[in-house]
Amino acid sequence: MQLTGAQALIKSLEQMGVDTIFGLPGGAILPVYDPLIDSSIRHILVRHEQGAGHMAEGYALATGRPGVAMVTSGPGATNIVTPIANAHMDSTPLVVITGQVPTANIGTDAFQECDITGITMGITKHNFLVTSADEIPRAVAAAFYIATTGRPGPVLIDVPKDVTQATMQWWWPETVEEYDLPGYHPQSSIDDAGAAAAAELIAQAQRPVLYVGGGVLKSRASAQLLAFAERTQIPVVTTLMARGAFPDSHPLHLGMPGMHGMYSAVTAMQQSDLLITLGARFDDRVTGKLDGFAPNAKIIHVDIDSAEFNKIRRADVALRGQIDEALTAIDAKVINVGDYAGWWREIKGWQEKHPLAYDPQEENVALRPQAIIEAIATRSAPGTIVTSGVGQHQMWAAQHWKYEEPGTWINSGGAGTMGFGVPAAVGAKVGRPDRTVWCIDGDGCFQMTAQELVTARAEGIPIKVAILNNAYLGMVRQWQEMFYDERYSEVYLSPDLPDYVKWAEAMGCVGLRARTMDEAIAAIDQANQINDVPVVIDFRTDASEKVFPMVPSGATNDEIVVHPSQRGN
């Protein structure tokens, strides 16, 4: 069968089971958009290429399947660099296809030329410049294989226009050997001696903590984690990337650790004598000042990526492999565990003294953002997926929403990409149309990528967006208040400019506004009843509200600052 390179590219994506591409056409990728008309693949036409990338991420994080985005060369490609970097930091499987100028023009500063494989070398797991149409099936198959195996990540395929216009004899690589990846060996098996050594450390520990990271979600190990935690009664913390990996309602769960973590989670890690680290990487937002982090803890470190071992914190036992397999292997070796009654008494004491707190909502004052999040959580269907941007609203959404299952919390963790929330919600809803999808957003973030609500309306993707509108770049404002003597520099945004309700309506969405709790509840209920178009609610929130607890930057986790109402406890 003779195909053009463009036909081969679309057919290869179909072979990989792709059902959705998020993209935007342009000159160099034009040939590929022609066979797309005849394909079973749904294409979501975005309004900015950054939206395509974040949608693909949202899709991947909601479904566990790789997200696919397609854009043109030059500015199309550079506009998707931020999502690629974001996916790289959060180990999200993406396949990004970029058009490129014809092979003969590469290196001549041709119109819309840029060296996107060079630009993305450090922020992709791998990238390919395809130089012949015959190579397209192999490149696509290899890209999906690399993106989804081992530690997942983004893979970029750059395809020059003459390559997609050329003809080739269709073939398909049926085996991994045909992918021609002599240096890539993602397979792993758990080292038996390592599992035994881990079990030995667990047997000796008096104050263990299960430090659960995003890798637990990536390796779909939640069931094994639940079984292991329940059998051993070891307390669990879930990082920002792992929210949903362990039910928030479970009594063994202490919540999120880190800079804005629960007091009990942060302090349990500090006081621990053994951190059983599962798919986590000792990020600076979790450890605080490294010298003072969990000073008496031994470390078991389980990860699929052995380069994480000893990168930040030396491991006493390092175990490379999938988390589910590792937990099963360790579980089989753990015969006795300690008596953690005393450890739990201490933890319960911290939980009672320093629960998550905010000032109660009073009549006739600006809305408390935490109260809004809790109201949305209690008034939305179970299994609702939450996405967020980056900043205060993200931390409140991570703290105050109770996540009960994997894939229900989607955010930008490592990169901290403002504007992630709206397009990620669109992608999540495309991947999981059966679920309600709420984007908890800030007013600053919303303004960065709101145009994708046009996409959502045009494509019939009814997401719901809660703007916690405090008229500020709130997290920066909080730092300026606390650490820069209340000298506010370039953080004020105005609550009324833009008019979010009119803007939502102009984009074909339902726009609502709430200034009081009664209005808020009415708006939330109305939004939850609308299932045909996107809804945006402009919640007018209190700008002075801050995220607590907080470990100040550069401080150790022992110096955690609790909510003002708990100081002196």
Add this chain to the structure above:
Amino acid sequence: MAVPEPFTGTTVTSPVRHHILSVLVENKAGVLARIAGLFARRGFNIYSLAVAPADDSQRFSRITIVVDAQSAPLEQIRGQLNKLINVVDIKDLAPREALERELLLATVSVDETTRPAVLEAVAQANASIVDVNEGAVTLMLAGTPTACDALERRLEGFTHVELHRTGRVALPRLSAVPTKN
């Protein structure tokens, strides 16, 4: 005349603790950029680098990298390198386990009075003369990094026109059992 090799991991021109990574890579466009970019963004220092095809098929290349093992833990450098899809194999050699060689080429200005001294330096270093004209000689030494250091130091007393070194290549010593490969 063999010059004893140092066992400290340092030489005169590389007073840091170095380590040798012999990296087998796919011979594809951009692979060297991937490796150089990785070292740059992770803050690993390269002391020297030598690249050549590793086999007749042209499918693989061998990159010998002398790294500054004080800039980052060797385990990290290896671990991050290993994540590059085009990296097929990494052997690391501690200096005491490695047979290291390097090529030095130098063109030195000579006149009637300095020529004998230059020739004596060449003879003592086991170097050879590969080109001459009335005012200069070009000499070559294939030897240990230490021998190259010594010759370079000795030539400092003369008027250099140009001196180039290749960076080292290395293989495990037959008499030593590598600790890791």
